[in-house]
Amino acid sequence: MDSNTEHPAPFAASRALPRAARIGVARVRRAVARSPQSLFLRELVAQPGAVGAICASSPRLAARMAGHVEPAAGLVVELGGGTGVITSALLARGVAPERLVVIERSAALADLLARRFPQVGVIHGDAAELARLHAQGLLPPGADGAPLPIDCIVSGLPLLSIPPPARQHILRAGVQALAPHGRLLQFTYALRGASPWQDAGLARLHSERVLANLPPARIDVLGHAARR
Ligand SMILES: C[S@@+](CC[C@H](N)C(=O)[O-])C[C@H]1O[C@@H](n2cnc3c(N)ncnc32)[C@H](O)[C@@H]1O
Known part of the structure; x- marks a missing residue:
């Protein structure tokens, strides 16, 4: 087994999922990106002093x-x-x-x-x-x-x-x-x-x-x- 097969990338893993599950994964990713914590982190990176x-x-x-x-x-x-x-x-x-x-x-x-x-x-x-x-x-x-x-x-x-x-x-x-x-x-x-x-x-x-x-x-x- 080569290393790619042993540790498939998350992207490859989600492509292997059925369509409904892929939509679910995409929704979770969007929710995480919009969560208060990620927003705070994004603002911190953009405006560290503020x-x-x-x-x-x-x-x-x-x-x-x-x-x-x-x-x-x-x-x-x-x-x-x-x-x-x-x-x-x-x-x-x-x-x-x-x-x-x-x-x-x-x-x-x-x-x-x-x-x-x-x-x-x-x-x-x-x-x-x-x-x-x-x-x-x-x-x-x-x-x-x-x-x-x-x-x-x-x-x-x-x-x-x-x-x-x-x-x-x-x-x-x-x-x-x-x-x-x-x-x-x-x-x-x-x-x-x-x-x-x-x-x-x-x-x-x-x-x-x-x-x-x-x-x-x-x-x-x-x-x-x-x-x-
Ligand atoms: C240390 S965070 C505190 C956030 C929140 N009050 C808390 O305790 O988790 C500072 C906040 O102040 C905001 N901020 C910085 N300068 C500001 C200004 N001049 N006027 C209004 N808000 C400002 C930042 O965008 C940030 O949301």
């Missing part, structure tokens, strides 16, 4: 982030939704979908989020636009049509791998948009050191490590300095 992680956050990290959110009357804005691990945890925490807005820069990931969470306000755009979107009334309003305050910003942005000028725009927009009483949550893989949000003027109120994530992460809870 994605900034080797895989999506663990459900444990997402739940711990969501645990710091108090579902209230205002908006919760998630920056960098990715495949929706944290979005899902925020909904499980009790955040009303119509009060939740997710801003995601990747078109493919924004499309995935919009399909996964049809009631959530998914915006394909840049987190640096947050203050402008809010000021121009382009975020979901309250029942009376009036703009809602942004009570909480939940950031999964890889701030440390975003180039400094773009990072500054994001930080400025976040600080400007956050309500005076609001909270901003950021996770980072840097287990020590100040948060870039502190450099931008917010005060760190709480910090904790989550080891059950790849890699281990730190969650910072921040707010406007005057409200400490």
Whole structure:
């Protein structure tokens, strides 16, 4: 038996299958290619700095982030939704979908989020636009049509791998948009050191490590300095 016969290539093996089975294999391949994990990996290869992680956050990290959110009357804005691990945890925490807005820069990931969470306000755009979107009334309003305050910003942005000028725009927009009483949550893989949000003027109120994530992460809870 030659080596080709002993270890037939997967392609040759699928050609040897009956037609119905070949169609099944093709469907599985397409489903895998469209799965959240493969989309995340493809975006990582295309935009390593913007994605900034080797895989999506663990459900444990997402739940711990969501645990710091108090579902209230205002908006919760998630920056960098990715495949929706944290979005899902925020909904499980009790955040009303119509009060939740997710801003995601990747078109493919924004499309995935919009399909996964049809009631959530998914915006394909840049987190640096947050203050402008809010000021121009382009975020979901309250029942009376009036703009809602942004009570909480939940950031999964890889701030440390975003180039400094773009990072500054994001930080400025976040600080400007956050309500005076609001909270901003950021996770980072840097287990020590100040948060870039502190450099931008917010005060760190709480910090904790989550080891059950790849890699281990730190969650910072921040707010406007005057409200400490
Ligand atoms: C580390 S991944 C986190 C994804 C998800 N939140 C999670 O925890 O698994 C960072 C995400 O931020 C998005 N992103 C990067 N820069 C962005 C920007 N300026 N505005 C909006 N989203 C951005 C990336 O496309 C990616 O989906």
